[in-house]
Each structure stands twice: as C-alpha cells, then as structure tokens.
Amino acid sequence: MNAGRYWIVWFWSALVLWLVHPPQAFSQGTPPTDQPLNEAxxxxxxxxxxxxxxxxxxxxxxxxxxxxxxxxxxxxxxxxxxxxxxxxxxxxxxxxxxxxxxxxxxxxxxxxxxxxxxxxxxxxxxxxxxxxxxxxxxxxxxxxxxxxxxxxxxxxxxxxxxYGYIVQIVEPKAGDSLIAKEDQPLRVSVRTLAGTPVRPHGDWDARQVHIYGEVVVGDQVTERLQMFYSGEKGLFESSFFVPTPKDAPDGLTLRVVAVHATDGNMAVGEAKFPVLSERLRPQRR
CATH class of the missing domain: 2.60.40 (Immunoglobulin-like)
Structure with missing residues (x-):
C-alpha cells in the first residue's frame, strides 16, 4: 500500500470512529448528573x-x-x-x-x-x-x-x-517442668497466618523458610537448635540438653524463629519453663 492510499484509509477510519463515538464519549471528566448535591x-x-x-x-x-x-x-x-x-x-x-x-x-x-x-x-x-x-x-x-x-x-x-507465621511450641507442653540433665524433645508447629501448614514441597515450602530454636537462660542464648521436618504437616522437631537448676535458677525460655527472607514473612514463638532437679522428677501415676 502506497503512502497516499494509507492516509486515505486512515482518514476515513478516523472519521467513522468519530461519528460513532463523538469526542465527549471518551471523556472521563464529566461529573455524575444523577447525584444529589450535599446528600449522603x-x-x-x-x-x-x-x-x-x-x-x-x-x-x-x-x-x-x-x-x-x-x-x-x-x-x-x-x-x-x-x-x-x-x-x-x-x-x-x-x-x-x-x-x-x-x-x-x-x-x-x-x-x-x-x-x-x-x-x-x-x-x-x-x-x-x-x-x-x-x-x-x-x-x-x-x-x-x-x-x-x-x-x-x-x-x-x-x-x-x-506478614508473619503462627509459631507454636507443641512439646514440651505449656506448664510442664523440665528435668535437669535430660535430652528434651522440642516440637514446633509453623503455619501461615491463614492457618495453612508450612512443609517441604508444599505451597508454603519449608525449604525456603529458615526455622531454628534457641535455649535462653536469663538474657543469654545458651544453645541454638536446628529444626527438622517431622513428617507431619507443619511440625518440626529437635532436642536440647536441660541445664541444672543452679545454672537456670529462674527456668529457661524456648524461642523458635521462622524466617522467609525473600518474601518478608518472619515470626517468633516463645514459652518459658521451670527446671527441676533430676531428684525431683514428678511421680508417674
């Protein structure tokens, strides 16, 4: 198509478009005509x-x-x-x-x-x-x-x-006492704020979330724990050595941190537990 013919076609196309849709039809600045003034x-x-x-x-x-x-x-x-x-x-x-x-x-x-x-x-x-x-x-x-x-x-x-996660310490249970010089299991639930579980290869992939635990005595971290997926949805586990009452007279705090560095979701779960001497082990019923 030569240049002259191209411009003729363009002109007639533009004219038809103008006739079908006049310029005011394209305007978005026209105020509403059916809206009463000063009425809620x-x-x-x-x-x-x-x-x-x-x-x-x-x-x-x-x-x-x-x-x-x-x-x-x-x-x-x-x-x-x-x-x-x-x-x-x-x-x-x-x-x-x-x-x-x-x-x-x-x-x-x-x-x-x-x-x-x-x-x-x-x-x-x-x-x-x-x-x-x-x-x-x-x-x-x-x-x-x-x-x-x-x-x-x-x-x-x-x-x-x-932003964040729901991080809950499942074991030891709230209110439990820890026995000195024992290896204590630590199990943690990690879910999104909507309640969906974090797990490897899932929609909320645990492989992209750095989850670790800390044992805190006073204001000092005495041990950092690597958490492993337990095989149950949203559950991760590890274990730690319980100090003596002499070393933890006010008990200890378990802290679990979950961090997804690329999407900004981060959360912390904490719980405090008293420490008993191994000689004061609660009697089983």
Whole structure:
C-alpha cells in the first residue's frame, strides 16, 4: 500500500470512529448528573485481610478485626470482624491472573463489608489486626485510601496483607517442668497466618523458610537448635540438653524463629519453663 492510499484509509477510519463515538464519549471528566448535591450516599466497602503470600484470614484462625477511621476527624466510621472461609487455595496460589483480575472474591472467602453514608470524598485509614485466635502471632497493618460517595469498593475490595507465621511450641507442653540433665524433645508447629501448614514441597515450602530454636537462660542464648521436618504437616522437631537448676535458677525460655527472607514473612514463638532437679522428677501415676 502506497503512502497516499494509507492516509486515505486512515482518514476515513478516523472519521467513522468519530461519528460513532463523538469526542465527549471518551471523556472521563464529566461529573455524575444523577447525584444529589450535599446528600449522603450509600457507599459499600469490602475489606479483605490476607496472610502475605497466603490465603485469607478466616474462621479457622479467628479472622481479623477491621476498623475504618475518618482521617480528618479521627472518628471511627465502622468496625467489625472479618469472617468466612480462607478462600480457594488453587485459585489464589496456582491460577495465573491479570493485575486487576479478581483473586480472593472468585469463590467465597472471608471479608468485612460495611455501608457508609458519605456526603463528600473522605480520606480514611483502614486498619486490620489478626489472627484473633492466636494473640501471640497477631499482626497489624493499615492503609490510607479515599472513599467517594456512591462509588462502591467491592469484589476483592481493599486488601491488607499481614506478614508473619503462627509459631507454636507443641512439646514440651505449656506448664510442664523440665528435668535437669535430660535430652528434651522440642516440637514446633509453623503455619501461615491463614492457618495453612508450612512443609517441604508444599505451597508454603519449608525449604525456603529458615526455622531454628534457641535455649535462653536469663538474657543469654545458651544453645541454638536446628529444626527438622517431622513428617507431619507443619511440625518440626529437635532436642536440647536441660541445664541444672543452679545454672537456670529462674527456668529457661524456648524461642523458635521462622524466617522467609525473600518474601518478608518472619515470626517468633516463645514459652518459658521451670527446671527441676533430676531428684525431683514428678511421680508417674
């Protein structure tokens, strides 16, 4: 096609497009004509609190608390609990998706939804805290956004990511006394904040998470422990030598650290235990 013919075709194509879609049809700056002035309009807001790199915080972990605050006045506009399911693991973790394509709302998943009645654009701070069933692992995140009267924030909604893991010492059990000069097993559960287990070759691959234990007496680390996957989902184990009551008069603290350096998820679990002399071993019944 020569240059002259090309420009003729381009001209007629542009003219047809202009006739079908006049310039004003492309304008996004036209104000709404059906919106009453100075009248409060219902504005639906959905918030989803998710574990970073994981699923939604649902009922399995107690959900999360969400608070929406007007930044200009400090007034709390809404507050409540996120409840529901953790979401479709296959959709969230395995299915490719475009940037603006729904991710958490393609199937039922936990969320907090409210309706605000706004008379003017309002800048708010949305704060989330959870998981509520595991206070020791609880994290907090916030996000500042504008809400416009009548413009609903639904679908996935406003998503807040919480970083960390739920790290729990399973053995020894809380309240147990440790017997001096014994090799004591240490078993630990490591899960995402959504409650899903960390394990080798899983969606939350333990091979990428550095998990280790520490024995702390006073404010000193006396031993660092390499943790091994036990074969049960989310459980890791090791053992340590229990010092004497003379060396640990106030007992000892077991600390377990989980670190995923590339995605930023990090957490610590701790528990304190008294130490008894081997001569004071509790009698078995």
């Amino acid at each position: 309009l219902a504005t639906n807001v959905t918030v989803r609190v998710v574990g970073h790199g994981s699923l939604v915080l649902g009922r399995e972990v107690g959900g999360a608390r969400v608070t929406i605050t007007d930044l200009a006045t400090g007034r709390i506009l809404a507050s409540g609990l996120q409840q529901g399911e953790a979401g479709d693991q296959n959709q969230i973790m395995h299915t490719p998706h475009y940037m603006r394509e729904p991710l958490y709302s393609t199937s039922p998943s936990a969320s907090y939804s409210t309706t605000l009645y706004l008379t003017h654009p309002t800048q708010v701070e949305i704060t989330a805290q959870g998981p509520l069933s595991y206070p020791a692992a609880s994290q907090r995140a916030s996000k500042t956004v504008w809400l416009i009267p009548g413009q609903h924030m639904t679908g996935d909604g406003i998503v807040l990511h919480l």
